[in-house]
Amino acid sequence: MRTSSELFADGRTCALAVAGSRDLARSAAKHPELFPEGSFDAGLYLSLALAGAFGSPWATVDGLRAVNRSSLLVFAVDRLIDQEATCREDVAALVTECLAAAGGAAPRSPAGGFLADLRGDLAGTPGFPALEAAWRDQLERMLTAMAREWDWSRAPQAPTPERYLANADSCGAGFISVSHWIHTGLAGGPGDLDRLRPACDVVQRYLRLLNDLATHHRERSFGDLNAFTLGMTRDEVTARLAELSHEAAGLIEPLRNVHPRAAEYLWWQVHYSAGFYELTDFWAG
Numbered sequence: 018m019r020t021s022s023e024l025f026a027d028g029r030t031c032a033l034a035v036a037g038s039r040d041l042a043r044s045a046a047k048h049p050e051l052f053p054e055g056s057f058d059a060g061l062y063l064s065l066a067l068a069g070a071f072g073s074p075w076a077t078v079d080g081l082r083a084v085n086r087s088s089l090l091v092f093a094v095d096r097l098i099d100q101e102a103t104c105r106e107d108v109a110a111l112v113t114e115c116l117a118a119a120g121g122a123a124p125r126s127p128a129g130g131f132l133a134d135l136r137g138d139l140a141g142t143p144g145f146p147a148l149e150a151a152w153r154d155q156l157e158r159m160l161t162a163m164a165r166e167w168d169w170s171r172a173p174q175a176p177t178p179e180r181y182l183a184n185a186d187s188c189g190a191g192f193i194s195v196s197h198w199i200h201t202g203l204a205g206g207p208g209d210l211d212r213l214r215p216a217c218d219v220v221q222r223y224l225r226l227l228n229d230l231a232t233h234h235r236e237r238s239f240g241d242l243n244a245f246t247l248g249m250t251r252d253e254v255t256a257r258l259a260e261l262s263h264e265a266a267g268l269i270e271p272l273r274n275v276h277p278r279a280a281e282y283l284w285w286q287v288h289y290s291a292g293f294y295e296l297t298d299f300w301a302g
Contacts, residue, residue, distance in 0.1 A: 030074040037066030037078065037085045044086060044131070051093050051127035065089060068293075069197075072285050075278065076201060083200030084193060086135050091159070091189030094128060098163050099241055108167050112160045119153050132156075139196065144205045148195075151210050155186075155195045162187035170242050178247045182257075185225035190286070191217055203279045213279055216268035220283050223261040224290055230254055231294035262287055 041062040045052035069084040070076075094115065102108045111128060118129035119136055139145050139152065162184045169176050176184075186192075194217050198204035204213065229243040230251070244254050265287055272280035 026074060030070045031067075033070035033074070033076070033078060033081060034063065034067040037069055037081050038063040040078075040082065041066060041085055041089055044134070045089065048127040048131055051097075051131060052089075056096055057092070061092070062089075064293075065092075068289070071289060072282050073197070073201065073278065080201050083135065083138050084197035086131075086138065087193045087196035088189075090128075090131055090135060091193060093131065094160070095163065095189070097128060098167055102167065105168070108164050112164055115160055116153070116157060119156050135196065139199055142200055142202065144199055144202060147206050148199050148204060148210065151207055152195055152199060155192045158186040159189050159192045166242050175242070175247055178244060178249050181242065181244065181247055182222050182225060185218075185222040188221060188225045188228060190221040190224045194282070197282070198279055201278075203276065203282075209276065209279075213272065213276060213283075216265060216272060216280075216283050219261055219265045219268055220286050223258060223265060223287055226254055226258050226261065227290055227294055230258070 038059070039062075042059065045057055045062070065088045066081075066085055069081045069088065073081065073084070094111070097111055098108055102111070111126075114124070114126050114129045115132050118124045118132045121136070122129075124130040124133045139149075145152075165184055166187050169181075191214075194213075195204070195210065198210070198213070204210050226244055229245065232243075245251075249257075265283065269280050269283050272283075
């Protein structure tokens with residue numbers, strides 16, 4: 018039988034998720050061009066907020082704002098590049114706009130406006146002045162990786178599976194983690210991110226393949242690259258996932274004494290995501 022304290026903790030975590038999903042819905046309503054209802058529904062907002070809440074159940078509603086909003090931003094930018102961009106100039110313009118807004122420039126598009134709001138959330142935290150450059154670098158890594166996949170999907174020769182996996186910044190997990198750690202103070206300076214990054218990168222590659230495993234049938238209709246279109250079999254993907262999970266565990270364990278909550282967040286990402294993707298994924302439809 019589960020204890021009363023465990024049940025209380027579950028109830029609190031679910032309440033965090035409900036509050037987070039409502040915040041995301043309100044934020045999305047301000048930018049209907051960025052979050053069309055056909056792709057973004059209440060289920061997606063709740064799914065993202067549940068992930069944020071269970072990943073950091075110790076946090077407050079305000080403390081989860083950055084992880085939730087950065088997650089939603091990743092989905093919005095991914096859709097714009099994969100489904101809306103008709104030429105390389107569209108992709109380049111979006112990347113330029115997002116990087117400018119992240120640097121404090123006045124936004125000129127819904128994506129830039131949403132990113133500027135996220136930057137505003139982070140700018141109010143004590144660690145942001147020391148970590149702003151690392152945050153902007155992580156954003157650039159993500160956007161560059163997304164643009165690279167757009168190029169690959171239209172190139173005469175596809176990348177190798179290993180090169181594709183090395184481009185896992187495209188899934189945005191690293192950007193979400195860095196945003197969350199800055200906002201909650203789990204990373205107080207560049208040295209903290211340097212210690213966390215190796216494990217974060219491995220977890221991100223794991224999540225890239227796990228997403229491919231769960232969504233490759235739908236992604237085929239959009240012409241998206243994934244491990245399967247690059248020739249990997251289901252058995253090969255499953256074996257590679259096991260290797261990455263083992264590698265991540267070895268990198269996370271030494272972090273527990275120095276960064277216990279950040280380490281637990283990475284550990285949770287691996288195992289929660291495996292259970293979540295067993296039955297569904299985030300996108301509506």
